[in-house]
Amino acid sequence: MSEPDLDAYALKTAVAVEIAAPDLAYRPPLPSSYRPRIALVGAGGISAAHLDAYREMGLDVAVIANRTLSKAEARRDEYFPKAEATSDIAGTLARDDIAVVDITPHPAERYAMIETALRAGKHVLSQKPFVIDLDAGARLCDLADENGVLLAVNQNGRWAPHLSWMREAVRAGLVGDLHTVDVSIHWNHGWIKGTAFEELQNLILYDFAVHWFDFLASLIGGRATSVFAARAHAASQPVRPPLIAGAIVGFDGGQASLLFDGAAKFGAEDRTVISGSAGTLNSRGPDLGVQAVSLTTEAGIARPALEGTWFKQGFQGTMGALLAAVESGSRPINEARSNLDALAMVFAAIASARLGVPVAPGAVRSLVAAEG
Numbered sequence: 257m258s259e260p261d262l263d264a265y266a267l268k269t270a271v272a273v274e275i276a277a278p279d280l281a282y283r284p285p286l287p288s289s290y291r292p293r294i295a296l297v298g299a300g301g302i303s304a305a306h307l308d309a310y311r312e313m314g315l316d317v318a319v320i321a322n323r324t325l326s327k328a329e330a331r332r333d334e335y336f337p338k339a340e341a342t343s344d345i346a347g348t349l350a351r352d353d354i355a356v357v358d359i360t361p362h363p364a365e366r367y368a369m370i371e372t373a374l375r376a377g378k379h380v381l382s383q384k385p386f387v388i389d390l391d392a393g394a395r396l397c398d399l400a401d402e403n404g405v406l407l408a409v410n411q412n413g414r415w416a417p418h419l420s421w422m423r424e425a426v427r428a429g430l431v432g433d434l435h436t437v438d439v440s441i442h443w444n445h446g447w448i449k450g451t452a453f454e455e456l457q458n459l460i461l462y463d464f465a466v467h468w469f470d471f472l473a474s475l476i477g478g479r480a481t482s483v484f485a486a487r488a489h490a491a492s493q494p495v496r497p498p499l500i501a502g503a504i505v506g507f508d509g510g511q512a513s514l515l516f517d518g519a520a521k522f523g524a525e526d527r528t529v530i531s532g533s534a535g536t537l538n539s540r541g542p543d544l545g546v547q548a549v550s551l552t553t554e555a556g557i558a559r560p561a562l563e564g565t566w567f568k569q570g571f572q573g574t575m576g577a578l579l580a581a582v583e584s585g586s587r588p589i590n591e592a593r594s595n596l597d598a599l600a601m602v603f604a605a606i607a608s609a610r611l612g613v614p615v616a617p618g619a620v621r622s623l624v625a626a627e628g
Contacts, residue, residue: 275556280428282420283564284573286313290583292379294575295319295348297369298360299327302383306358306410307335309571315579321348349373356381356582358410358575363388367396370407374399379406381578385466386595389622390603397593408578408588409595413467414474415573416566418539418547422530425537425551426475432534437475437512439468440527443543445518449495458606458627460501460516461487465605468514470598472505474589475530478597482506484614485605490519503605506614602626 294315296303299322310317317336321344322328328341342348349357349372357373359366360383367387373380374396386409387393400407413419426434445464448454456463472480485503493499499518504511526544530537535553545565551558563569574590581588600617606626608615620626 272552273556275558277551277558277560278425278428278430280421280424280560282415282417282424282562284313284415284569284576285580286576287579287583290579291316292355292579292582293318293353294356294358295321295351295354296331296358296360297321297345297348298383299324299331300360303331303360304335305412305567305571306360306575307331309568310575311335312568313572313576315575319348319351319354321345345369346372349378350376355379356579359383360410367392370396371399374403374405374407377403377405379408379578379582381408381410381575382592383410384412384470384595385462385602386592386599388624390596390600390618391621393592393596393599397591397596400592406578406581406588407592408574408581408590409470409592410571410574411467411470411590411595411598412570412574413471413566414590415570415577416544416547417562417564417569418528418541418549419471420569420573421549421560421562422528422537422539423471423474425535426530426532430535430551430553431530431532431537433509434475434530434532435510436529436531437472437510438529439471439513440515440517440525441468442517442520443524443526444521445499446494446521448497454495454497457497458487458609458623459497460499460518461485461503461605461609462602462623464518465501465503465514465516466598466602469503469601469605470595472512472514473594473598473601476507476510476512477594478600478617479507479509480505480597480601480617481508482614482616483601483604483608485608486612487609490517493519501605501609503601503608505601 325343332341487498487501528539541547577588603620603626604615
Protein backbone atom coordinates (compact mmCIF):
# COMPACT_ATOMS: atom_id res chain seq x y z
CA MET A 257 0.00 0.00 0.00
CA SER A 258 1.37 3.42 -0.95
CA GLU A 259 1.96 6.15 1.61
CA PRO A 260 -0.84 8.73 1.83
CA ASP A 261 -0.28 12.13 0.25
CA LEU A 262 -0.41 14.45 3.26
CA ASP A 263 -1.08 17.44 1.02
CA ALA A 264 -4.36 15.76 0.08
CA TYR A 265 -5.47 16.17 3.69
CA ALA A 266 -5.57 19.94 3.11
CA LEU A 267 -2.47 20.45 5.26
CA LYS A 268 -1.22 22.57 2.38
CA THR A 269 -3.15 24.75 0.02
CA ALA A 270 -1.93 25.73 -3.42
CA VAL A 271 -1.55 29.46 -4.01
CA ALA A 272 -4.21 30.60 -6.48
CA VAL A 273 -3.38 33.12 -9.17
CA GLU A 274 -5.22 36.42 -9.08
CA ILE A 275 -7.82 36.81 -11.83
CA ALA A 276 -10.33 39.50 -12.75
CA ALA A 277 -13.62 39.37 -10.89
CA PRO A 278 -16.71 38.70 -13.00
CA ASP A 279 -19.07 41.64 -13.45
CA LEU A 280 -22.24 40.59 -11.65
CA ALA A 281 -25.50 42.51 -11.24
CA TYR A 282 -25.30 42.77 -7.46
CA ARG A 283 -26.27 46.44 -7.13
CA PRO A 284 -29.85 47.40 -6.24
CA PRO A 285 -32.08 47.27 -9.31
CA LEU A 286 -33.94 50.36 -10.43
CA PRO A 287 -36.84 50.84 -12.83
CA SER A 288 -35.98 52.71 -16.03
CA SER A 289 -38.69 55.35 -15.74
CA TYR A 290 -41.42 54.09 -13.41
CA ARG A 291 -41.72 56.57 -10.52
CA PRO A 292 -45.07 55.97 -8.79
CA ARG A 293 -46.40 57.86 -5.82
CA ILE A 294 -45.46 55.85 -2.72
CA ALA A 295 -46.99 55.83 0.75
CA LEU A 296 -45.00 54.69 3.76
CA VAL A 297 -47.15 53.34 6.60
CA GLY A 298 -45.50 53.23 10.02
CA ALA A 299 -42.99 55.85 11.11
CA GLY A 300 -41.14 53.74 13.67
CA GLY A 301 -37.40 53.27 14.03
CA ILE A 302 -36.77 51.25 10.85
CA SER A 303 -38.67 53.75 8.68
CA ALA A 304 -35.69 56.12 8.80
CA ALA A 305 -33.57 53.57 6.91
CA HIS A 306 -36.33 53.15 4.32
CA LEU A 307 -36.79 56.86 3.75
CA ASP A 308 -33.07 57.61 3.64
CA ALA A 309 -32.66 54.98 0.92
CA TYR A 310 -35.66 56.19 -1.06
CA ARG A 311 -34.53 59.80 -0.92
CA GLU A 312 -31.17 58.88 -2.46
CA MET A 313 -32.97 56.87 -5.15
CA GLY A 314 -35.05 59.91 -6.10
CA LEU A 315 -38.37 58.16 -5.39
CA ASP A 316 -41.65 59.97 -4.86
CA VAL A 317 -42.73 59.32 -1.27
CA ALA A 318 -45.96 61.28 -1.27
CA VAL A 319 -47.51 60.21 2.05
CA ILE A 320 -46.13 59.16 5.43
CA ALA A 321 -48.80 57.69 7.72
CA ASN A 322 -48.57 56.79 11.40
CA ARG A 323 -51.11 56.46 14.20
CA THR A 324 -49.18 59.13 16.10
CA LEU A 325 -49.21 62.12 13.76
CA SER A 326 -46.16 63.76 15.29
CA LYS A 327 -44.00 60.78 14.33
CA ALA A 328 -45.16 60.97 10.73
CA GLU A 329 -44.47 64.69 10.70
CA ALA A 330 -40.97 64.20 12.08
CA ARG A 331 -40.09 61.65 9.39
CA ARG A 332 -41.57 63.90 6.71
CA ASP A 333 -39.64 66.94 7.86
CA GLU A 334 -36.34 65.04 7.91
CA TYR A 335 -36.59 63.09 4.67
CA PHE A 336 -39.44 64.22 2.37
CA PRO A 337 -40.56 67.75 3.32
CA LYS A 338 -43.07 67.90 0.45
CA ALA A 339 -44.83 64.70 1.51
CA GLU A 340 -48.14 64.64 3.34
CA ALA A 341 -48.05 63.46 6.96
CA THR A 342 -51.21 61.84 8.30
CA SER A 343 -52.57 59.63 11.05
CA ASP A 344 -55.26 58.23 8.73
CA ILE A 345 -53.78 54.82 7.85
CA ALA A 346 -57.01 53.36 6.45
CA GLY A 347 -57.54 56.40 4.26
CA THR A 348 -53.97 56.22 3.02
CA LEU A 349 -54.32 52.58 1.98
CA ALA A 350 -57.45 53.45 -0.04
CA ARG A 351 -56.12 56.50 -1.91
CA ASP A 352 -56.43 56.32 -5.70
CA ASP A 353 -53.31 58.42 -6.24
CA ILE A 354 -51.04 55.96 -4.41
CA ALA A 355 -49.72 53.01 -6.42
CA VAL A 356 -47.17 51.48 -4.02
CA VAL A 357 -47.35 51.09 -0.24
CA ASP A 358 -44.42 50.32 2.08
CA ILE A 359 -45.90 48.81 5.26
CA THR A 360 -43.54 48.71 8.25
CA PRO A 361 -45.46 47.98 11.51
CA HIS A 362 -45.01 44.69 13.38
CA PRO A 363 -46.39 41.48 11.79
CA ALA A 364 -49.46 41.07 14.01
CA GLU A 365 -50.89 44.44 13.00
CA ARG A 366 -49.42 44.46 9.50
CA TYR A 367 -51.48 41.59 8.10
CA ALA A 368 -54.76 43.52 7.93
CA MET A 369 -52.99 46.54 6.41
CA ILE A 370 -51.42 44.42 3.68
CA GLU A 371 -54.77 42.78 2.94
CA THR A 372 -56.50 46.16 2.67
CA ALA A 373 -53.79 47.55 0.40
CA LEU A 374 -53.87 44.53 -1.92
CA ARG A 375 -57.66 44.68 -2.21
CA ALA A 376 -57.30 48.36 -3.10
CA GLY A 377 -55.00 47.43 -5.98
CA LYS A 378 -51.72 48.60 -4.44
CA HIS A 379 -48.34 46.99 -4.92
CA VAL A 380 -47.00 46.28 -1.43
CA LEU A 381 -43.58 46.06 0.18
CA SER A 382 -43.91 44.39 3.59
CA GLN A 383 -41.39 44.78 6.38
CA LYS A 384 -39.78 41.54 7.60
CA PRO A 385 -40.53 39.09 9.14
CA PHE A 386 -43.33 38.93 6.56
CA VAL A 387 -45.91 36.97 8.59
CA ILE A 388 -46.14 34.83 11.72
CA ASP A 389 -48.26 32.16 9.97
CA LEU A 390 -47.34 30.44 6.69
CA ASP A 391 -50.95 29.83 5.70
CA ALA A 392 -51.80 33.49 6.31
CA GLY A 393 -48.81 34.48 4.19
CA ALA A 394 -49.94 32.18 1.38
CA ARG A 395 -53.40 33.78 1.49
CA LEU A 396 -51.86 37.22 1.05
CA CYS A 397 -49.78 35.95 -1.89
CA ASP A 398 -52.92 34.50 -3.49
CA LEU A 399 -54.77 37.77 -2.88
CA ALA A 400 -52.01 39.73 -4.62
CA ASP A 401 -52.25 37.43 -7.63
CA GLU A 402 -56.04 37.71 -7.71
CA ASN A 403 -55.81 41.51 -7.75
CA GLY A 404 -53.02 41.68 -10.31
CA VAL A 405 -50.52 43.37 -7.99
CA LEU A 406 -47.13 42.47 -6.57
CA LEU A 407 -46.31 41.69 -2.95
CA ALA A 408 -42.65 41.79 -1.91
CA VAL A 409 -40.81 41.56 1.41
CA ASN A 410 -38.20 43.95 2.77
CA GLN A 411 -35.53 41.28 3.25
CA ASN A 412 -32.87 43.93 2.80
CA GLY A 413 -30.04 41.51 3.53
CA ARG A 414 -30.45 40.17 0.00
CA TRP A 415 -28.90 43.40 -1.26
CA ALA A 416 -26.13 43.74 1.27
CA PRO A 417 -23.32 44.06 -1.31
CA HIS A 418 -21.42 40.94 -0.21
CA LEU A 419 -24.49 38.72 0.03
CA SER A 420 -25.88 40.03 -3.24
CA TRP A 421 -22.63 39.42 -5.13
CA MET A 422 -22.35 35.90 -3.76
CA ARG A 423 -25.97 35.14 -4.59
CA GLU A 424 -25.49 36.31 -8.16
CA ALA A 425 -22.30 34.24 -8.44
CA VAL A 426 -24.26 31.14 -7.41
CA ARG A 427 -27.12 32.00 -9.77
CA ALA A 428 -24.62 32.43 -12.61
CA GLY A 429 -23.30 28.92 -11.99
CA LEU A 430 -19.83 30.09 -10.99
CA VAL A 431 -19.59 27.62 -8.08
CA GLY A 432 -21.24 24.78 -9.97
CA ASP A 433 -23.52 22.47 -8.01
CA LEU A 434 -24.08 23.97 -4.57
CA HIS A 435 -22.67 21.82 -1.74
CA THR A 436 -22.48 23.96 1.40
CA VAL A 437 -23.47 27.35 2.75
CA ASP A 438 -21.83 28.25 6.07
CA VAL A 439 -22.49 31.46 8.00
CA SER A 440 -20.72 32.39 11.25
CA ILE A 441 -21.51 35.68 12.95
CA HIS A 442 -19.97 36.92 16.21
CA TRP A 443 -21.07 40.31 17.49
CA ASN A 444 -22.49 42.07 20.53
CA HIS A 445 -26.28 42.06 20.51
CA GLY A 446 -26.60 43.30 24.08
CA TRP A 447 -27.92 46.62 22.77
CA ILE A 448 -31.45 45.15 22.94
CA LYS A 449 -31.51 45.51 26.74
CA GLY A 450 -34.51 47.58 27.76
CA THR A 451 -36.05 47.54 24.27
CA ALA A 452 -39.06 45.69 22.89
CA PHE A 453 -36.66 43.20 21.28
CA GLU A 454 -35.81 41.85 24.72
CA GLU A 455 -39.34 40.46 24.93
CA LEU A 456 -38.78 38.12 21.97
CA GLN A 457 -37.87 34.71 23.39
CA ASN A 458 -36.51 33.63 20.00
CA LEU A 459 -34.93 36.93 19.08
CA ILE A 460 -31.90 35.45 17.32
CA LEU A 461 -33.56 32.63 15.36
CA TYR A 462 -36.63 34.69 14.49
CA ASP A 463 -35.93 38.39 14.13
CA PHE A 464 -32.21 38.30 13.25
CA ALA A 465 -31.48 34.95 11.61
CA VAL A 466 -34.40 35.40 9.22
CA HIS A 467 -32.01 37.43 7.04
CA TRP A 468 -29.73 34.42 6.60
CA PHE A 469 -32.51 31.90 6.26
CA ASP A 470 -33.85 34.18 3.53
CA PHE A 471 -30.39 34.40 1.94
CA LEU A 472 -30.22 30.61 1.98
CA ALA A 473 -33.70 30.42 0.44
CA SER A 474 -32.51 32.74 -2.34
CA LEU A 475 -29.83 30.12 -3.13
CA ILE A 476 -31.75 26.86 -2.73
CA GLY A 477 -35.41 27.87 -3.04
CA GLY A 478 -37.67 25.29 -1.43
CA ARG A 479 -35.10 22.47 -1.45
CA ALA A 480 -34.54 22.40 2.34
CA THR A 481 -35.45 19.02 3.82
CA SER A 482 -34.65 19.39 7.54
CA VAL A 483 -33.58 21.90 10.17
CA PHE A 484 -31.79 20.94 13.39
CA ALA A 485 -31.28 23.91 15.69
CA ALA A 486 -30.15 24.81 19.21
CA ARG A 487 -29.97 27.94 21.32
CA ALA A 488 -28.25 28.91 24.56
CA HIS A 489 -27.81 31.71 27.07
CA ALA A 490 -24.24 32.98 27.27
CA ALA A 491 -22.98 32.85 30.86
CA SER A 492 -22.60 36.60 31.23
CA GLN A 493 -25.15 37.96 28.78
CA PRO A 494 -27.08 41.01 30.07
CA VAL A 495 -30.44 40.34 28.37
CA ARG A 496 -33.24 37.79 28.76
CA PRO A 497 -33.51 35.92 25.44
CA PRO A 498 -30.75 33.50 24.38
CA LEU A 499 -28.01 35.29 22.44
CA ILE A 500 -26.42 32.15 20.99
CA ALA A 501 -28.13 30.02 18.35
CA GLY A 502 -27.28 27.79 15.46
CA ALA A 503 -28.97 25.66 12.83
CA ILE A 504 -27.99 22.89 10.45
CA VAL A 505 -30.15 22.88 7.33
CA GLY A 506 -30.18 19.84 5.10
CA PHE A 507 -31.07 20.39 1.47
CA ASP A 508 -31.12 18.27 -1.65
CA GLY A 509 -27.45 17.86 -2.58
CA GLY A 510 -25.87 19.62 0.37
CA GLN A 511 -26.02 21.20 3.80
CA ALA A 512 -25.97 24.66 5.36
CA SER A 513 -24.87 25.79 8.81
CA LEU A 514 -25.86 29.06 10.44
CA LEU A 515 -24.13 30.10 13.66
CA PHE A 516 -25.04 33.25 15.58
CA ASP A 517 -23.07 34.42 18.63
CA GLY A 518 -24.74 37.58 19.87
CA ALA A 519 -22.68 37.68 23.08
CA ALA A 520 -19.24 38.37 21.57
CA LYS A 521 -18.15 41.69 23.08
CA PHE A 522 -14.77 41.75 21.35
CA GLY A 523 -13.33 40.77 17.99
CA ALA A 524 -16.58 40.97 16.04
CA GLU A 525 -16.62 38.95 12.84
CA ASP A 526 -19.06 38.02 10.10
CA ARG A 527 -18.02 35.21 7.76
CA THR A 528 -19.78 33.35 4.95
CA VAL A 529 -18.37 30.41 2.97
CA ILE A 530 -20.23 28.90 0.02
CA SER A 531 -18.77 25.89 -1.77
CA GLY A 532 -19.75 23.98 -4.85
CA SER A 533 -18.43 21.59 -7.45
CA ALA A 534 -16.73 24.37 -9.44
CA GLY A 535 -15.71 26.98 -6.87
CA THR A 536 -15.83 28.51 -3.40
CA LEU A 537 -17.04 31.91 -2.27
CA ASN A 538 -15.67 33.59 0.85
CA SER A 539 -16.82 36.73 2.59
CA ARG A 540 -15.28 38.03 5.80
CA GLY A 541 -15.25 41.23 7.78
CA PRO A 542 -15.65 42.85 11.21
CA ASP A 543 -19.34 43.58 10.74
CA LEU A 544 -22.28 43.31 8.37
CA GLY A 545 -21.27 46.40 6.40
CA VAL A 546 -17.55 45.87 5.82
CA GLN A 547 -16.80 42.66 3.92
CA ALA A 548 -14.02 41.35 1.68
CA VAL A 549 -15.31 38.85 -0.86
CA SER A 550 -13.49 36.32 -3.02
CA LEU A 551 -14.37 33.63 -5.55
CA THR A 552 -11.87 30.80 -6.01
CA THR A 553 -12.15 28.47 -8.99
CA GLU A 554 -9.76 26.35 -11.04
CA ALA A 555 -8.85 29.50 -12.95
CA GLY A 556 -7.72 31.37 -9.81
CA ILE A 557 -9.03 33.75 -7.19
CA ALA A 558 -11.16 36.81 -7.94
CA ARG A 559 -11.64 39.62 -5.45
CA PRO A 560 -14.43 42.00 -6.46
CA ALA A 561 -14.28 45.62 -5.27
CA LEU A 562 -17.83 46.04 -4.02
CA GLU A 563 -19.67 49.32 -3.55
CA GLY A 564 -22.26 50.19 -0.94
CA THR A 565 -23.37 49.03 2.49
CA TRP A 566 -26.19 46.92 3.86
CA PHE A 567 -27.98 49.83 5.54
CA LYS A 568 -28.68 51.80 2.43
CA GLN A 569 -28.24 49.61 -0.60
CA GLY A 570 -30.15 46.83 1.17
CA PHE A 571 -33.26 48.98 1.48
CA GLN A 572 -32.81 50.38 -2.01
CA GLY A 573 -32.70 46.84 -3.33
CA THR A 574 -35.99 45.70 -1.86
CA MET A 575 -38.01 48.65 -3.13
CA GLY A 576 -36.03 48.88 -6.37
CA ALA A 577 -36.69 45.22 -7.16
CA LEU A 578 -40.42 45.71 -6.59
CA LEU A 579 -40.62 48.82 -8.79
CA ALA A 580 -38.51 47.28 -11.55
CA ALA A 581 -40.75 44.20 -11.55
CA VAL A 582 -43.89 46.33 -11.79
CA GLU A 583 -42.37 48.20 -14.72
CA SER A 584 -41.27 45.06 -16.57
CA GLY A 585 -44.30 42.92 -15.74
CA SER A 586 -42.13 40.33 -14.00
CA ARG A 587 -41.84 39.06 -10.43
CA PRO A 588 -39.29 40.53 -8.01
CA ILE A 589 -36.65 38.26 -6.52
CA ASN A 590 -37.94 39.27 -3.08
CA GLU A 591 -41.56 38.37 -3.79
CA ALA A 592 -43.46 37.27 -0.72
CA ARG A 593 -44.12 33.73 -1.89
CA SER A 594 -40.39 32.99 -2.09
CA ASN A 595 -39.92 34.44 1.39
CA LEU A 596 -42.29 31.81 2.77
CA ASP A 597 -39.52 29.25 2.12
CA ALA A 598 -37.32 31.23 4.51
CA LEU A 599 -40.01 31.52 7.17
CA ALA A 600 -40.68 27.78 6.93
CA MET A 601 -37.03 27.23 7.88
CA VAL A 602 -37.25 29.81 10.68
CA PHE A 603 -40.30 28.18 12.26
CA ALA A 604 -38.70 24.75 11.88
CA ALA A 605 -35.53 26.02 13.59
CA ILE A 606 -37.44 27.45 16.55
CA ALA A 607 -39.42 24.23 16.97
CA SER A 608 -36.26 22.13 16.65
CA ALA A 609 -34.45 24.16 19.30
CA ARG A 610 -37.38 23.58 21.66
CA LEU A 611 -37.88 19.89 20.91
CA GLY A 612 -34.26 18.84 20.37
CA VAL A 613 -34.98 16.99 17.12
CA PRO A 614 -34.75 17.87 13.41
CA VAL A 615 -37.90 19.41 11.94
CA ALA A 616 -38.94 19.50 8.29
CA PRO A 617 -39.53 23.01 6.87
CA GLY A 618 -43.26 23.52 6.45
CA ALA A 619 -44.21 21.00 9.12
CA VAL A 620 -44.61 23.85 11.62
CA ARG A 621 -46.98 26.42 10.17
CA SER A 622 -46.72 29.35 12.59
CA LEU A 623 -44.53 31.09 15.12
CA VAL A 624 -47.03 30.23 17.86
CA ALA A 625 -46.82 26.53 17.00
CA ALA A 626 -43.03 26.69 16.78
CA GLU A 627 -42.72 28.22 20.24
CA GLY A 628 -45.16 25.69 21.68
